[in-house]
Amino acid sequence: MLTNVAGNLVDPWWNRHSWLVWLLLGSLWLIAVVVAAVQVGQPQVLTGRGRLLLVALIIPVAVLALIVFNLPAKLISNGSTTPGNVPPTCRPSVASGYAPSQGPAPTGRPMPSPTQGAASAPGARMSVAVAANCDAYAFTLSSAGTIVYAQQTSVFSSGWTAFTAVPGSPSDIDSAPAAVADADGHLEVLARDSTGQVVDGWQDKTSGGWLWDNAVTGGPLPGTPVGDPGVTLAPGGEVAMVVRLSNGNVIATEQQDPNGTKGWTNWTNLHGDIAGNPVPFTDSDGRLDVFAITSSGTLAIDQLPGGGEWLGWSTVHGSSGQLVADPAPVNNLNDSTEVFVTTSSGSADHVWRTGADTWSWGVPVGNGGPTTLGATISGSMTAIEWPDGHVEVFARLSDGTLAHAWQLSPNGAAGWSAWGRLPGSPAAAPHAFTSAGNTVELIYLSHSAQAAFNFWESSSTQWSQDNLIGGGI
Known part of the structure; x- marks a missing residue:
């Protein structure tokens, strides 16, 4: 039961706000790389070959995050009839009890x-x-x-x-x-x-x-x-x-x-x-x-x-x-x-x-x-x-x-x-x-x-x- 309830709560939130999560993760990773580069006296990491190094560092972390968060499955299921993607405005409407809105x-x-x-x-x-x-x-x-x-x-x-x-x-x-x-x-x-x-x-x-x-x-x-x-x-x-x-x-x-x-x-x-x-x-x-x-x-x-x-x-x-x-x-x-x-x-x-x-x-x-x-x-x-x-x-x-x-x-x-x-x-x-x-x-x-x-x-x-x-x- 806990698994089902958690899935129903997390998936709709993820579908609405996943871009914020990825922006935050990317920003934290970039900050970490810059801080590390400055500490070792290598600020050139931000220019020339350093950019390639930065991309090389970000790609494997992004792939790992995709696997951990199962983002491909979530993107495919978004808006479909698969579980966990029930738009609130489309909840069951029997002959009574529709939630008020304009x-x-x-x-x-x-x-x-x-x-x-x-x-x-x-x-x-x-x-x-x-x-x-x-x-x-x-x-x-x-x-x-x-x-x-x-x-x-x-x-x-x-x-x-x-x-x-x-x-x-x-x-x-x-x-x-x-x-x-x-x-x-x-x-x-x-x-x-x-x-x-x-x-x-x-x-x-x-x-x-x-x-x-x-x-x-x-x-x-x-x-x-x-x-x-x-x-x-x-x-x-x-x-x-x-x-x-x-x-x-x-x-x-x-x-x-x-x-x-x-x-x-x-x-x-x-x-x-x-x-x-x-x-x-x-x-x-x-x-x-x-x-x-x-x-x-x-x-x-x-x-x-x-x-x-x-x-x-x-x-x-x-x-x-x-x-x-x-x-x-x-x-x-x-x-x-x-x-x-x-x-x-x-x-x-x-x-x-x-x-x-x-x-x-x-x-x-x-x-x-x-x-x-x-x-x-x-x-x-x-x-x-x-x-x-x-x-x-x-x-x-x-x-x-x-x-x-x-x-x-x-x-x-x-x-x-x-x-x-x-x-x-x-x-x-x-x-x-x-x-x-x-x-x-x-x-x-x-x-x-x-x-x-x-x-x-x-x-x-x-x-x-x-x-x-x-x-x-």
């Missing part, structure tokens, strides 16, 4: 006319992870039961490859995949197969190819997993995963070290009485949280403090018994966790943390919900923090269209916009992520089983039309 604020979005769509399809959600080279990879379940992916080849425009099967993917996948970039930026994808096992695929650190485990090696399963697994990068850099069992319990496991070189911990049964998919989330206080909707329609949370034990499920105070679909957590600019949940009436409730174990519920997002659009929210929402710090939520409506609402200022002090429509007809809530272009993009499966995406066009201050991605799904 960026465009959404204004004046033109909305298209609504179109009728079919109902949400099981397994229709997509998962996106951003690799070390800053490219986004979208994963979803194909009609053949395999996991397929597309790679973003350029930010915006039609810069996605066609969907193709992940090499070695099992052909009996029975859930939406959950993708994440591990601590060194390589991709990992987990999913549940038809037997209930959670399978694990990851990029080989050396070849870049894919390796698979037929089951996450977290010890014996304490029950039969159902639904979709959820993943996140834990505060210590390990990938953490949760999944619901058929009896409503939730089980959890995580890598024993960052990048998973030591495998997975044994399964921990968090128990509970959960109705949907549990959602893991790393908050700004260094805790691993799991949010879920209970069978009684309330929002519940379990927490794993750093270096501690799971605290056990508790109901978020003030939670109504009218919540449906999976929650969508996100970090606000002030580092408070905010969770968005769909109600049985199709509106968007939200609650934010005000203390270690205290929460505050707000009025429904968007002035009571998208009823002004003649529709209600269908299924789960997606929440993301923009680079400028404000939060935006996206949802599929009951008429099959895509809608959104956003904070009018970071942390929501100025309230929320009304709900508005976006181009596209998703089969489920879209996946939102922050691209290498420092803007938000959406990707989703349409009702015609085609993948589509749209993005915020900062130059024209509006959302793009939906763009189709090729390849069979």
Whole structure:
């Protein structure tokens, strides 16, 4: 573990400051040579043949330093997908928790006319992870039961490859995949197969190819997993995963070290009485949280403090018994966790943390919900923090269209916009992520089983039309 952590800390620093190190070493060596020459009464070392002598002395020392510091390998790996070169702005961007920085604020979005769509399809959600080279990879379940992916080849425009099967993917996948970039930026994808096992695929650190485990090696399963697994990068850099069992319990496991070189911990049964998919989330206080909707329609949370034990499920105070679909957590600019949940009436409730174990519920997002659009929210929402710090939520409506609402200022002090429509007809809530272009993009499966995406066009201050991605799904 110490070797991995040290590598992640040293390599990015070296890539930014190696020229300073070499300048310092060269200056020290030149000073040493001059001082030695003066002391022996040979200042002519700085002229004529002395220059050749100086070069002859510097070259072997430089070669030795190259070997010791392994600079050639570092220069070759700089900017590539090899470990230790993960640009901070390209860290994994799941649907929530992007680090704030300067960026465009959404204004004046033109909305298209609504179109009728079919109902949400099981397994229709997509998962996106951003690799070390800053490219986004979208994963979803194909009609053949395999996991397929597309790679973003350029930010915006039609810069996605066609969907193709992940090499070695099992052909009996029975859930939406959950993708994440591990601590060194390589991709990992987990999913549940038809037997209930959670399978694990990851990029080989050396070849870049894919390796698979037929089951996450977290010890014996304490029950039969159902639904979709959820993943996140834990505060210590390990990938953490949760999944619901058929009896409503939730089980959890995580890598024993960052990048998973030591495998997975044994399964921990968090128990509970959960109705949907549990959602893991790393908050700004260094805790691993799991949010879920209970069978009684309330929002519940379990927490794993750093270096501690799971605290056990508790109901978020003030939670109504009218919540449906999976929650969508996100970090606000002030580092408070905010969770968005769909109600049985199709509106968007939200609650934010005000203390270690205290929460505050707000009025429904968007002035009571998208009823002004003649529709209600269908299924789960997606929440993301923009680079400028404000939060935006996206949802599929009951008429099959895509809608959104956003904070009018970071942390929501100025309230929320009304709900508005976006181009596209998703089969489920879209996946939102922050691209290498420092803007938000959406990707989703349409009702015609085609993948589509749209993005915020900062130059024209509006959302793009939906763009189709090729390849069979």
